Structure formats: structure tokens, C-alpha cells
Amino acid sequence: MAVFNSSRLVGKNVLITGASGGIGAATAILFAKAGSNLILLARRTDALKAVVDAVTSAHQESQVQGGGKFVAVQLDVSDKAQVAALWDKVPKELRNIDVLVNNAGFVLGMERVGDIADADIESMFATNVLGLISITQLLMRDFKARRSGHVINIGSIAGREPYAGGSIYCATKHAVNAFNGSLMRELVDTPIRVTEIQPGMVETEFSVVRFRGDKAAASKVYDGLQPLTAEDIAEEIVWAAARPPHVNIAELFVLPVNQATPTLNYRGGK
Numbered sequence: 001m002a003v004f005n006s007s008r009l010v011g012k013n014v015l016i017t018g019a020s021g022g023i024g025a026a027t028a029i030l031f032a033k034a035g036s037n038l039i040l041l042a043r044r045t046d047a048l049k050a051v052v053d054a055v056t057s058a059h060q061e062s063q064v065q066g067g068g069k070f071v072a073v074q075l076d077v078s079d080k081a082q083v084a085a086l087w088d089k090v091p092k093e094l095r096n097i098d099v100l101v102n103n104a105g106f107v108l109g110m111e112r113v114g115d116i117a118d119a120d121i122e123s124m125f126a127t128n129v130l131g132l133i134s135i136t137q138l139l140m141r142d143f144k145a146r147r148s149g150h151v152i153n154i155g156s157i158a159g160r161e162p163y164a165g166g167s168i169y170c171a172t173k174h175a176v177n178a179f180n181g182s183l184m185r186e187l188v189d190t191p192i193r194v195t196e197i198q199p200g201m202v203e204t205e206f207s208v209v210r211f212r213g214d215k216a217a218a219s220k221v222y223d224g225l226q227p228l229t230a231e232d233i234a235e236e237i238v239w240a241a242a243r244p245p246h247v248n249i250a251e252l253f254v255l256p257v258n259q260a261t262p263t264l265n266y267r268g269g270k
């Protein structure tokens with residue numbers, strides 16, 4: 001974290017969705033080390049509580065002056081009523097958000113079109129697309145009124161190139177890419193920044209969720225190659241947020257060195 005100057009993040013209010021694990025939790029820890037305040041959203045309260053403990057320690061150990069205000073909010077981004085009531089659960093001094101990290105998302109299954117459960121289709125769209133849009137709409141009103149803010153959307157390699165067995169997830173991440181691009185164009189005459197980070201394979205709970213808790217099937221995804229870690233992507237997110245205000249990282253496509261496309265990779269050994 002000493003590789004770039006992150007002093008611009010001191011005292012900034014950063015809201016992260018899907019902050020209870022994986023990329024979201026790793027990102028929270030790096031922002032805490034940089035002296036930011038955090039509003040952490042996810043559905044699992046125990047996991048969120050553990051992240052609040054981790055960010056508190058990270059902030060203390062960093063000895064950075066400033067920041068250190070952390071609040072966890074149990075919230076399902078796919079539930080419009082919960083999103084609308086968000087500010088009731090956030091202390092007043094943290095309501096002016098500087099950076100929104102739209103990270104909550106998941107994939108379920110590898111079924112082919114015709115065999116995909118309606119509930120899976122609906123839940124992936126409800127979180128990955130509609131949830132991301134609801135949170136962005138809520139914050140964008142403030143961003144525009146204050147003429148400041150940064151939206152960082154977590155897209156995916158699946159939003160650049162589709163693959164068989166990923167039709168719904170790929171469709172959701174292509175939607176994120178289109179939303180990100182439209183938003184950036186709409187805001188061209190403002191200081192508000194819009195960024196999309198597009199990771200390739202990252203070893204988190206992502207594949208465990210995809211294979212419905214089957215850890216053996218999940219770990220096979222990474223057999224023979226070194227995937228990215230949640231911390232690798234967190235570094236890119238925090239780096240993008242720490243650029244000078246006139247610099248907008250529009251898109252960042254980040255892969256393990258032995259992955260080239262969703263299906264082309266080299267598994268010659270870790």
C-alpha cells in the first residue's frame with residue numbers, strides 16, 4: 001500500500017456493497033489503512049461484524065491520522081425498500097459519500113439456457129444489475145447536488161466476453177458495463193468520476209456460491225494456475241479512487257497472468 005500516495009483518501013466517506021467477504025472486505029481494509037471512513041453493506045451480519053473488527057485493527061495499525069469511522073449496515077441491495085431506507089441506518093456525519101464501490105454480486109450455476117431456474121435468473125439480475133442501479137440512483141442525487149463523487153462498479157471479464165454456461169451472469173455484467181458507460185457519458189460535464197473494474201479469475205467465495213457450497217468443485221476452477229486474490233483487486237479499486245480529481249480511470253481489465261479470456265488459460269502449474 002506504500003506504492004502510491006493515498007493521502008487523498010484521508011477522511012473520505014466510502015460506501016462498499018458486498019463488504020462482508022471477498023473483494024469487498026479486502027477493499028474495506030485498504031481504504032481503512034488509507035484513513036477513509038466506511039459504510040459497509042451486506043446481508044450477513046456476523047461476517048460484516050468480523051470485517052468491522054478487521055478494518056478497525058487495520059486503521060489502528062496504519063497510524064494514519066483521520067478516518068476510522070466505520071458503520072456496518074445489514075442490507076440486501078436487491079430489496080428496494082431496504083435501499084430506500086439506507087440513510088436511516090447511517091450516522092448523519094457519514095451520509096455525504098465520496099466513493100461508492102458497487103461490488104455486491106454473484107453467479108449461480110453453469111446451466112445452459114432452457115435449464116436455468118427462474119429464481120436463479122431473477123436473483124442474479126436483482127442483485128448484479130437492479131441492486132447496483134438502485135444504490136447508484138440513491139447516491140447520484142447527492143453526487144449531482146454536491147458536484148462531487150466517484151462511482152466504482154465491479155464488472156467482470158464476463159461483461160466483456162460471454163462464455164457457454166454463463167449466459168445470465170454474462171448478461172448481468174454486460175449490463176453493468178453498459179450502465180457504467182452511459183453514466184460516464186452523462187456526467188462528462190461534471191467532476192463526478194465513473195470507473196469499472198473488470199477482474200478475471202479471483203479466488204474468493206465466488207465459485208463456492210456458484211457451485212452452491214461445493215468447495216471441491218469451486219477449488220477445481222483454479223487448478224494449476226495462480227488466480228488473483230481479493231487483495232489484488234482491492235489495490236486496483238483503492239488506486240483508482242486515489243487518482244487526482246482530474247483523472248478518471250474509466251475501465252480497468254485485470255487478469256491473472258495465465259488467463260487470457262474466460263476460457264483460454266494456461267494450467268502448467270502454480
Ligand SMILES: NC(=O)c1ccc[n+]([C@@H]2O[C@H](COP(=O)([O-])OP(=O)(O)OC[C@H]3O[C@@H](n4cnc5c(N)ncnc54)[C@H](OP(=O)(O)O)[C@@H]3O)[C@@H](O)[C@H]2O)c1
Nearest residue numbers: 018020021022023042043044076077104105202204205206
Ligand atoms: N471472484 C471472481 O472471480 C470475480 C471475477 C470478476 C468479477 N467478480 C465480481 O466481484 C464482486 C465481488 O465478488 P467476490 O469475488 O468478492 O465474491 P464473494 O466472496 O462471494 O463476495 C460477494 C459479496 O457480495 C455480497 N452480496 C451478494 N449478494 C448481495 C446482496 N443482494 N446484497 C448485498 N450484498 C450482497 C456478499 O455478502 P452477503 O452474502 O453477506 O450479502 C459478499 O460480501 C461481484 O460483483 C462479482 O461478480 C468476481
